Amino acid sequence: MGKYIVGRILNMIPTLLIVAIIVFLITRLLPGNPAAVMxxxxxxxxxxxxxTEELGLNQPLYIQFVDYIGNLLQGDLGNSLTYNKPVIDLILERFPNxxxxxxxxxxxSIVIGVPAGIIAARKQNSIFDYLFTTFSLIGVSMPIFWLGIMLVLFFSVNLGWFPATGMGSMEAGAGDFFSHLILPSIxxxxxxxxxxxxxxxxxxxxVISQDYVKTARSKGLSEFIVICKHAFKNALTPLLTVLGLQVSSMLGGAVLTETIFSWxxxxxLIIDAIGKRDFVVVQNMVxxxxxIYVVVNLVVDILYKVVNPRIKYSSNKGGS
Known part of the structure; x- marks a missing residue:
């Protein structure tokens, strides 16, 4: 397990280097001169x-890239061209939000989605199962930008229940904070x-069709214990994969949601930086x-071992 973790950490280096190369080239291909925009x-x-000369944008691309990688290796993410502050300060300021x-x-998601999935499996081919399948398909297919606008239109504009945009402050009271949080969270x-x-x-x-679940039922255990203790624990592995992807996406910046609700x-921050041609912020935020993605994936792989000790790891392969 220890060798696997060390190997995965070492594998992060080429992954992040490839990302750095791609985002560096893309930001340099964006139309517009950052100096002119500023x-x-x-x-x-x-x-x-x-x-342009002061920012070093007149230098050849390879020189700019070498300087960029050198700064990254030193932990220097540079200074924002438009916010006039270090990028690391912007991250520390915005990431907690x-x-x-x-x-x-x-x-x-977990409180609603996981119990709904368990109940749908227990009541397979029932009316609830059909309704669940329909609503889950709608939920996956629904565009976030459309849903966000509809939530604002209905609950903010028409009913006036919640603020349309912005982030509340605890200094103004818990009610103000949570009222701003409800719609973007949904x-x-x-x-x-x-x-x-x-x-x-x-x-x-x-899982519920497996012999060990039937054996647990035959012992007279309650259905709640059979489902929660025996069945659900062994059904967690695929759920952890989806959980890791969703956590990465959320922590990576819910771009559409934050843009619609001005969160x-x-x-x-990334959307604003792209509009202002602030390539320093864009490339370092990416x-x-x-x-975030590689760290969360590493944590999920470790959780696999905790949930299912039978999973074997090697330093060269993911898992088997």
Whole structure:
């Protein structure tokens, strides 16, 4: 297990390097001169040229890339061109907001999706199962940008129950904070809820037909104990895979959700940076999101071993 973890950590290096190369090239291909965007439409050609040289944008790409990788290896993510502060400060400022939104959406997804999947598996081919299948398909297929707009239109504009945009503050009271959190959390939780429910249902259908589950029932154990203690534990592995992907996506910045609700997280930060041609923020935020993905995947692989000790790991292969 220890060798596997060390091997996976070492494998992160080429993965992140490839991501760094791709995002570096893409940000340099974005139309528009960052210096011209920073100075505004009234800037003279001389001013734009001077700022371009100051930012090092006039240097050959390979020199810019070497400097960029060198700064990354030193833990220096550079300074934002438009926010006039270090990128690491922007991450520390915005990432907790994304974590709050992601955790709330994840709780909603698990609390609703997992029990719904278990019940659907227990009542296979019933009316509930058919309704569950229909709603889960709708949830997976529903565009987040459309759902977010509909939530704002119905609950904010028409009913006036919740604020339409922004993030509340605990200084203004818990009510203000949670009222701002409800709608974006529901929007962000829709697809994960449907996916958790579908995966849970499929996994439970495979497990509840196994002999050890029938044996547990024959011993006179209650159905609740049979499902929760024996069946669900062995159906967790596929669910952990989906959980890892969803956590990575949420922590990586729910771009659409944060944009619609003006939630000040890293997703909205990336959109603002792209619009302002702030390539320093864009490329480093993508690296940060890639790091989140590989770390979460590593944690999920470790959880596999905790949930199912029969899983064997090797340092060269994922798992078998």
């Amino acid at each position: 100075l505004g439409p009234q800037a003279s050609a001389a001013d734009i040229k001077a700022l 994304t974590v709050i939104l992601a955790v709330c959406a994840l709780i909603i 929007a962000l939780a829709t697809i994960p809820t449907a996916q958790f429910a579908r995966i849970t249902r499929s996994s439970m259908l495979e 000040p997280g890293i997703g909205l 690296i940060f999101i890639a790091l």
